Amino acid sequence: MEPATHIPWIASHLWLIPLLPFLAGGVSALLPRRCRKLSAGLAIGAIGISTLLSFCALAESILRGLLPHAGRQWSAMQTHEAWHWLTEFTWFSYGTTSLKLGFVLDPLTAAMATMVSFVSMLIFIYSLGYMDRDKNFTRFFTFLSLFAGAMLGLVVANNLLLFFICWELVGVASYLLIGFWYHRPSAAAAAKKAFIVTKLGDIGFFAGLLWLYHATGTLQFYTPDHTGALEQATALAGLPGIMGLSLAGTIALLIFCGAVGKSGQWPLHVWLPDAMEGPTPVSALIHAATMVAAGVFLVARTYPLFQASPQVLTLVAWIGAFTAIMAATIAIAQNDIKRILAYSTVSQLGYMVMGLGVGGMAAAMFHLLMHGFFKALLFLGAGSVIHGCHNEQDVFKMGGVKKHMPVTFWTYFVGTLALAGIFPLAGFWSKDEVLTAAFNWGGGWFHKGPFALGCIGVFLTAFYMWRQVCLVFLGEYRGEKATVGHKQVGHEEAETQHETVPGVPHESPAVMTVPLVILAIFSAFMGFSGLPEHANLIHHFLSPEHAPHHVNWFVIATASALAFAGLGVGHLLYGVKPLAADEPDPLKAKLGKLRDFCRDKWYWDELYEATVVRFANIAAVVVDLGDRLLDGVTVGMGLLARGLSFINDKFDEHAINRSFDGSCGTVRLMGRCFAALQDGRVQSYLRLVAVAAALLAFWFFLK
């Protein structure tokens, strides 16, 4: 730990990073609808400055973390200990205790804040082009700023309560943005679904938060005197919790519930694909790059609690692995370009959670950061395609877009290879790290399970991405004739209220393609920050106390072979002979019923419909009956009360008021008599005095 006196400027002004977008959002909320440029300028300016500040924070952290003493060799540059800079303030006091909130700058914060703000900035710029003709442009940027502020607040928080507040704000912003086109019933329903499903997880998170406060008496992650909630994790591991877990494990499990909801892990993944109803930049921003990463970030932030409980880590690993494979199988049979990417996101989040579960916190965070870049790239690319194809989202009605939209194609191609994990793009290095961590996780078949599932996931990932690329970009354009009169109801309304004019696709404006190019460059080269072994800067940076893994050629070879196999199979099915218009998916013939199972998302929605929703409906009926019963009692009580009050009223009227009025009347009459004496004439007063004096004198003399 640095002494408190030596804190760099950026660490003590970390709060500026979330505050600026919040301010921008607050100001543009007050702007009238016509101030489009001002609102967008405010939002982009604020997030731009936040990005700069985040880069400052990152630079400071790198100086502190990787280069503690100038002149050392690279290999000896690790400090081998965790470190952080803290600032704290008191929110309010009650009695002798006070609730402290604070901000922390450590490698995790720095890396995450940089990724979030940078990607957000690019997406904001992209939105300028994408939301160009939307009449609620100002509102859109207000919500975007609110979202970015909340997300960055969550990243810099040094307090679980502050974290939770920002977490919920992120949820609200997400609700507002998914339901941005609230006039579409499907968008309104998706927004509600996202909000309610994530709230289920948040209940667990909140319970964990309260329990943590009860157990440690603080919600600060770290404190200067090492009594923060996370610094007491080892002590908590010794206390009993529930279900045979230690107290640390119990709390970690509850907190993980929140992460499951927010990061779309099974069984709460169902909201994420539906959230694609929002505008595409929102899908890119929230449901790919940043917000869903909040769950993974939460686990990474509270990782000491998880480390203290191997059972919970095992559960985390299996849930992650299962989610990864399940979502990948669903993704191979989807037709909607954004839904494919959405399930891909769920799947990649599964990888991250699996990475966390198998103890590779740095690997998971590395994958999160890389995924943020290439998934944002893919979503923005998909948005560009949708924009160019006149709001068509069905990949079977696209095709041959490559020659119309070259920039979009090449950037999308880079993103695809990065996601598939092809050497030497970002996804290769990060997925390799996660898989290596999974491979090294304990012994026995049980511990190899996540690794095996992850490997199958790699194959499926490459397959569905290449399927998508073939369908969208290669072959001939199938949309021209098919769009007229054939569109599904959900897509009938133009995404950005553009007029749906059938015709050839067109390239998007520069304001949309430039962010794509920047993201493509990052997706291509950022992976080199996480080369295996000693050159793994990101590992040294994020978890300096653990040595990185050795190069595992078996894992690299397996993963790469599977990725190429996936691409190959995808090309055989979709690339060699491009599909004609209205030709069915070749996968249908190959997989049969299994493909329907995947297309219908493993029937999770139907399962929930039949169980959770039905249960809720039955409960609603029961509660309604109880309500009616209670209502009857209430009405009876009301009638009784009215009867009593009638009697009371009469008594009041005749007994109490009448007598009181009588006495008042007497007083008033006397007052009127005496008031007549005081007529205001001086002479009558004098007369009274004279008569009184005479009478007094008379009485005096008679005595």
Place this chain on the structure above:
Amino acid sequence: MTTLAHFQILASLLFVIGLFGAVTRRNAIVVLLSIEIMFNAANLSLVAFWRYSPHPEQLSGVMFAIFGITIAAAEAAVGLALVIVIYRYYKSIEVDGMRSLKG
């Protein structure tokens, strides 16, 4: 031979006349004049008591009378000033018309 009783009867008569005037007349100036008469009745009474007292060398009665005359003069000045103000305000000095003391 005039005795103390004669003086006191005269003083009483003057006082009653003044009081009668003060109570009955409507002109504020006449009311003031009546009040002056009552003052002088009191002064006469005081001087008479002094003249027939066992120690007339002590000038207490005369002093009372002189103070009374002085105060009467001052009171007349203030009273007339008030009459003028009242006249300016009501355009009248009829005391019957002045009822603002009524609560």
